[in-house]
Amino acid sequence: MMLRRQVLVRLTATAAILSLMLPLSGCSARQEAQPPQQEEPETGVVAIFTPADGLTISQHTPLNKWQELTPEISEALQDRGFGQEDIHIHTSDDLNRQSRDLQDYVVDALTPGEDDPKAEDITLVVAPAAETGDATRQYGDYVSGRIVWQDDAGDEGDDPSDGERSEDETRYVQAAQRMVTTLDLAREAGMTIVLLSNAIEGFAPDAFVQMSDAERIGTIQAQNMVDKLNLDATSVDNPKSIEVLLPSDAAADEESADDNSSEEAPQTDQASDEFAAAAFRGVWTVLAPYFKDGRAICPSGKLTAETTADDWRSVAFDASDEDGIRTELTGRLDMDDDDKDGHTRIDGVIAMNDYVASVVTDQLSELGYVGTSADINPSITISGIVGNITGRKDITKQPVPDPIKAPEETESPDDEADVEQINSRWPIVTGYGAYRDIIPGIVDGQQWMTALEDRLAISEDVAEVCARLDAGEPLDAIDGIGTTDMGGEKVPTLTEPLVAVSAGNLKEALIDPGYITLADAGL
The missing domain is CATH 3.40.50.2300 (Response regulator)
Known part of the structure; x- marks a missing residue:
């Protein structure tokens, strides 16, 4: 019903525009022809959904934090021509909150206002907020994993309340299913989807940017x-x-x-x-x-x-x-x-x-x-x-x-x-x-x-993928791109090598890129 209303609104708007053009067409022949103006191509909108920064049990701070990565992705996108106002960053504490934030964004995008972007002009960059144990959190925020929402307690499509699940597990499964349903809806509406770091069972994105794995x-x-x-x-x-x-x-x-x-x-x-x-x-x-x-x-x-x-x-x-x-x-x-x-x-x-x-x-x-x-x-x-x-x-x-x-x-x-x-x-x-x-x-x-992780390289990867998807260009031309099997589909995947740091290359690897200062190194 919603889609029919959108189509009707667009047809009505188109008819109105054509009706305004008809009376003007007679005047256009009497006016001096003006050379067509070259307009710069406009980029679309990128909406980024990441987890909130995790806390390690020791409260020490690794450099691999989401709050450090998202500004670098935003800067890389702007270098690719995306406007700062067209980059939307959303941070959520857990998968339940994140799936709801994503759902709200997609639903709003399907009923755009006059100045809002069309669905086909939106790229979603989503890093699903996978649950991790204390031991895993010690490695930082970026470790790649897979969110599994169908398990022995129930097959895909079953009621998540069935089986031997706790209340927390049921809520987690519901959140995962909500995210997959929302991503499917976004794709049907014309949005492109890039998954970052974590895969989610039941969904194959347009591209996957893999981060460190165990x-x-x-x-x-x-x-x-x-x-x-x-x-x-x-x-x-x-x-x-x-x-x-x-x-x-x-x-x-x-x-x-x-x-x-x-x-x-x-x-x-x-x-x-x-x-x-x-x-x-x-x-x-x-x-x-x-x-x-x-x-x-x-x-x-x-x-x-x-x-x-x-x-x-x-x-x-x-x-x-x-x-x-x-x-x-x-x-x-x-x-x-x-x-x-x-x-x-x-x-x-x-x-x-x-x-x-x-x-x-x-x-x-x-x-x-x-x-x-x-x-x-x-x-x-x-x-x-x-x-x-x-x-x-x-x-x-x-x-x-x-x-x-x-x-x-x-x-x-x-x-x-x-x-x-x-x-x-x-x-x-x-x-x-x-x-x-x-x-x-x-x-x-x-x-x-x-x-x-090489955060700057990952940011450039995300920006390049978004720019190519926005322009309708193929991803297989990107240097070093491979594929990952997701749900039986071969998904274009970018993976950056991890950076090993010892005293001999610490300046080149951490200080020169701006990850740390000399004071951080105790110098």
């Missing part, structure tokens, strides 16, 4: 660990000792169930489980060959040559507070016994995110480990790192070859001292998220590396 987060840390420890040149007679600390809401739920002495552990969040499993899969894809041939070992024994990519639970733990992280690391290193003499050798700790990494470095110092990550296979000194960041000349060093064989403990006091000196050396520690408060720790070598 597997890539695990892969980039493991690869930087391999490179820094020079595992390819490591001897099986002097293997490197590596631990993987995998934050997991599932582990937290299991511990909570044990504390409550319940017979059955509470149901864990499926999305968080999938995230932890995928993150470990990314790590193990890189590290598995070194564990299989003996060039890498695990002090706690949680990782072995027989470990598979499905064994993520073996290294998962509750990282919901600092005490839990400290206890986990101390136990892995078998240093919770006050009577233990000396240190357990540890060459690398994959801490998965910067919150865990910051607690790990504090605890390593508390346990008496000494040195910095820069001392391991050094290519640049700490003074050279600071010089590079502040604009002075780099000071480089040649890596010191690692002994082919591991030092053996003997009865000689001198030999025992040498072994303890090696065992107490500071390890490589990796994280993710580029938390502002850990950047000084990167500079001084306590944490070796972090990683983050």
Whole structure:
């Protein structure tokens, strides 16, 4: 009915315009012909819907925040010719609120006023507000996931109140269904839709801009660990000792169930489980060959040559507070016994995110480990790192070859001292998220590396996709574009590489683009 009324209004308006033109046509022949004026092509409207910034359990602030990204997308759109007044940004606390905000916007757009844009001139950029557990939020706001709104409790199209769902789960399913229905309605009206970061089951957009996913987060840390420890040149007679600390809401739920002495552990969040499993899969894809041939070992024994990519639970733990992280690391290193003499050798700790990494470095110092990550296979000194960041000349060093064989403990006091000196050396520690408060720790070598999204590149991607969709141009001409299978359709997809940041490239990766200042780096 609404559509018929719109068509009637447009036909009436068209007839009125034609009727006004007819009497004027007789006068036009007596007037001097004027050259046609060239009008600049007008761009359409872009409406951006993003979640509100998530809060990590530690209240530290990663650089991957929505409030940082949306202004950059707006600026990139304006560079592409979109007017500032034609860029509408909507922020919602959760999927329920977001789906209602989106629904209100689309319904209003289907009944435009005189000066309002037509539906076919509107591009919706939607980052669905997926629910995440505490462990997932530690990685920042952008981690890609998938909103699943049809599960064992009900198939697509079923009443979301059916099945074994809690009130919160029912509300979440209803919100997801509302969003899909709204997006379908928007597309039927002529709008184009770009999904950002999260996919939503039951809908295939015109384009998808993928952001960091769990597997890539695990892969980039493991690869930087391999490179820094020079595992390819490591001897099986002097293997490197590596631990993987995998934050997991599932582990937290299991511990909570044990504390409550319940017979059955509470149901864990499926999305968080999938995230932890995928993150470990990314790590193990890189590290598995070194564990299989003996060039890498695990002090706690949680990782072995027989470990598979499905064994993520073996290294998962509750990282919901600092005490839990400290206890986990101390136990892995078998240093919770006050009577233990000396240190357990540890060459690398994959801490998965910067919150865990910051607690790990504090605890390593508390346990008496000494040195910095820069001392391991050094290519640049700490003074050279600071010089590079502040604009002075780099000071480089040649890596010191690692002994082919591991030092053996003997009865000689001198030999025992040498072994303890090696065992107490500071390890490589990796994280993710580029938390502002850990950047000084990167500079001084306590944490070796972090990683983050290239926000400026993502903003340019979103702007280019919107501009092409608005102009009716194909997306397959964009450099680096691929496809993602969504609902049986191949959706054009843009993915930017994650940016690995260590002290050596911190200036180029974070300071020069304006992500942080010298003061943030502690300089």
